[in-house]
Amino acid sequence: MKVVWRDLPTVLTEEEVLDKAFSRAKKAADRVDDPVKVFRVRKQLVRMVQTSSDIITTYLDETMRTWPSLDRMPLFDKAMVDACVGCDDYRHHLSMLKWGGKQVGQIGKQNSVKIVRSGRIEVMHDARKEAYGRLSSIMRRVGSSLDWLHEARMTLRTLPVIDSLSPTIVVCGAPNVGKSAFISTLSTGNMEVNHYPFTTKQIHVGHFKHRRLSHQMVDTPGLLDREMESRNQIELQAIAAIEHVGSLCIFLMDITEKCGTPLEDQLNLLEEIKGLLPEIDMMVVISKADLMEPLPGNWDEVKAAESSWDGEGEPMIPVLLDEEGCVTISATENVGVEALRLEIVRRCKENMETGPMELPKGWHRN
């Protein structure tokens, strides 16, 4: 249940499609062999018309089918499409390919019949020429849709890939509080690096497995760390999209203010995000525990429990708590992270729990 935009093949231009079709058609015609001229010419021309229209129809149909259908994609991806390229345009341009494919198929049939039914070589040549002219004019109308899809693909392929059936942890907070470091420490394997098309910042997507269930963590730089007034419509839509996938939102705070954002501003941001994502379970976590003086009271206990747990059985690791009693972690020293992971798993499970008669989020009834 995920859309992998990076797998979409490049979209050819109008000229490229026509070149491909006409050159294949010519090769097919060259292979015709018949000693009687009128038969030979007829066969050659029919092949040219049929091959070129087949190549174009196949290309347009396949492209249309390879692109995920808006009605069947998860809400997150649909909201991202809307935010990045627009759902109406997306639908329109794909339907243009469908229309084009159908027209081209008809031209192929009609003009082949004209060639077959005629006994005069000039008439046959005229029908072939007419077919090529009509194919080109259909392609001229489809061309701008191909160009649009080409551009849209470039934009969409930078988006993070999110599986709507797996628990998703959205990581937010002011710039520099340690979001990426946190995701990286918690991830097994490499983090993916993506972009939202409207920010220049890198988004990190990390994964970890707990009892074979994959959990994914997504970064939100440039999206949830700015003032409301400076956000545009597209960013607001992207934020709405996050609401669809988040099982849990972790708000990271750097109380040492090493990140450059005063504590008060970070608290204001927290309130704002709560307002933006009212449906998501929000968990506040203090980052950079290793910089605290003194260190959190149960630092040694948590560190020992984390290093002695082998990942089997019921873990007994308490979360790391600062002197105010807030959950904290050190991503750089890797203390409190494993404890927090277990807490995350528990909270996600609780948040994703569905009744026995209810289908899980993202499932569609057939």
Ligand SMILES: Nc1nc2c(ncn2[C@@H]2O[C@H](COP(=O)(O)OP(=O)(O)OP(=O)(O)O)[C@@H](O)[C@H]2O)c(=O)[nH]1
């Ligand atoms: N001492 C200490 N430094 C940390 C910790 N986590 C992150 N940092 C440092 O804080 C700085 C910012 O970390 P990032 O992970 O890039 O922060 P971010 O929130 O992803 O930043 P943006 O993506 O720019 O919003 C880096 O210099 C990190 O090395 C931590 O647990 N302890």
Ligand SMILES: [Mg+2]
């Ligand atoms: Mg970052």
